[in-house]
Amino acid sequence: MQQRIVVKIGSSSLTSDAGGLNPAPIAYFAAELARLQQNGFEVVLVTSGAVAAGFSFLGYKTRPKLLHEKQAAASVGQALLMRAYQEAFHQYGIGAAQILLTRDDFTSRKRVSNATATMEELLRRGFIPIINENDTVSVDEIKFGDNDTLSALVANLLKAGQLIIITDTDGLYTDDPRKNKDARRIERVDEISDELYRIAGGSGSSVGTGGMRSKIEAARIAMRGGIPVFVGRATEPHDLRLAAEGNGRGTYFSAADHTLSIKKQWVGFHSVPQGKVTVDQGAENALLSGGKSLLPAGVTAVEGDFHPGDVIEVCGEDGSVIGRGVANYVAWQLQAVMGLGTGEIQRRVEVPRIEVIHRDEWVTLQAYRASQNT
């Protein structure tokens, strides 16, 4: 089977602080990606750069800050970006296709499966899907903002063999190398710790947005999906191939041993909770250490207007979130039977499944969010 690879290229690698696309890096990445395809890889590209490519065209002196300004810049820049990629890939006889996604698309299983089917078909036909966030319709609260997280979600969806995040620095350092000359490169990360989030700073350029922090978050999502990640730099011929082969200039993140199923990835990373339940200490222990399902007997409070199939958050007695899962009850129905034993519930209502959340559809907070501060 062909190895599938998702490559994410940040704005900082394609544009300058003054805005506008640099033709040289586009030509370079097209050559590198074409080479990967010739070497038998199926290539998916996640690219930033629409805002950076478009803002100077619209007359802004620097990257705009307001949402509607960024959206206007992206709508100009996205067309320029795609034209540049299509022309560059054309040199290698490779077709390029545009896919624009929003955070919201990932909350709908139907939209996710349509996007996946589209990308699979493009790959079958030897095209390179080129993905960016649909900036025009995304609002701040539901934006990916940077494309790092988007690339990890795409890699998980397409069951990629590897995620390569190309940026302007050759990997993760012990501190922002632009600010601290003594910072050392971290060659390999096997587990994402809170410490790692602390050493990762924001963007160093005026065109990038996420910085290393969002790359670590992306690595964490991909690693939980069983996908190894490379974060680093590619500027010389063969750099991308070397990165894919394990000899790149950057940091390698290993895939986790205990990966989340596709269903649990959806619950943990893509879904938007529609309600919340509070549970007693016994139920919390059963969920966190007993590997058990949540039964109505352990529920002490119900909030929100959810239905079977919706994702809900679960809080402990102190009100802090401990995880989330797929509800089997309508909110009002659960309200009526919470605290009751199984026999009593079966006498009162008809539910297809007695568990409020089945353990196969439950994800702990720890599994989907490494740090409460992220």
Ligand SMILES: Nc1ncnc2c1ncn2[C@@H]1O[C@H](COP(=O)(O)OP(=O)(O)O)[C@@H](O)[C@H]1O
């Ligand atoms: N610990 C760190 N190690 C490496 N880079 C860091 C670190 N902390 C912050 N950075 C900054 O992250 C920047 C890369 O992120 P970003 O500007 O968002 O790029 P991109 O546009 O490629 O996504 C680097 O230029 C660097 O200044």
Ligand SMILES: N[C@@H](CCC(=O)OP(=O)(O)O)C(=O)O
């Ligand atoms: N969707 C936006 C991405 C914004 C951005 O700067 O992202 P990144 O360079 O990945 O930190 C764009 O194309 O401009």
